[in-house]
Amino acid sequence: MRQSRRRNRNHLVSGLIGAAGVGLLVSAIFLGAKVSSLNGEMERMSAENASLLDVSREADDMRAEMEASLEAECLAAARASSEVETAEPETTQPPETEPPKWETLDGVAAGTVVTSRELDMDHLEKYFQAYEIKTEGAVYGRINGKSYRDNPDVALSDLRYLKVLHYNFNHELQVGEIIVNKGLADEALEIFREFYDAEYEIQSMHLVDNYWTGDGESSDSASIDKNNTSCFNYRPVTGGGKLSNHAYGFAIDINPQQNPYVSYRDGKARWSHENANDYIDRSTGLPHVITHEDLAFKVFSAHGFSWGGDWNNPKDYQHFEKKLY
């Protein structure tokens, strides 16, 4: 019984072993199949990988191609833009910069034509100024021994050098200069400012010394020949004798060509400057002719000046004076 049980047990064991063997075999076969299937899978995957690698390689190539073409395009664009810059350099203007406005007319020579670009148009009083005349200064150097010389009547300190703006006969703005008595300096500045505001034209405003010919009278004549407006000149009256009001800086001559000094004898007019031939007849209505209707007469009269055109004989149409002493 025990034997039989042992045998049975042996059978059972061997049966179990056999079964296990079969199981193992089956498992091995199954595993084999599995392995082979895995191998297939791996092969497929590796093939796929290979094709993925190919795709990735293709993408790399395309990227490189695109980068190369982009780079080429950028280079071309840069070259084109640099060509534009170098092709037309003249057309690139520097930015417009306003020149600084003049603070005064110091250092700006009389006769200089100016424009509103140089001027502070909101503060034009800067350009109507009176200056003392100092012996160490440039103005004294110009007048000493000419229109001014040592004398018992007029001291240098009695005079003022004026810089003003005026319109010339081309209706341009021009720098003018004139020496007047210091007692008339402010009024003269006002008068020339009124002329400026009314755009009254004066051809030229220089010191008579610019036309110096050796003495006061002949230099005055040379200044008149250039139609120059002036005031101070230490000289006798025209025709000789006592001192002129010009010697004190009390008299201003305006546009002398159009407004000549005319004397009459036996009803006949006499004058000494040929450039005034067209202006002896005072009724022509020509420009710059001073009459009672002219602005110069009105402005000077308003400031208490008398006019040489109102004298009986001679008549001095250029001449306005205000005698302070």
Ligand SMILES: [Zn+2]
């Ligand atoms: Zn005069």
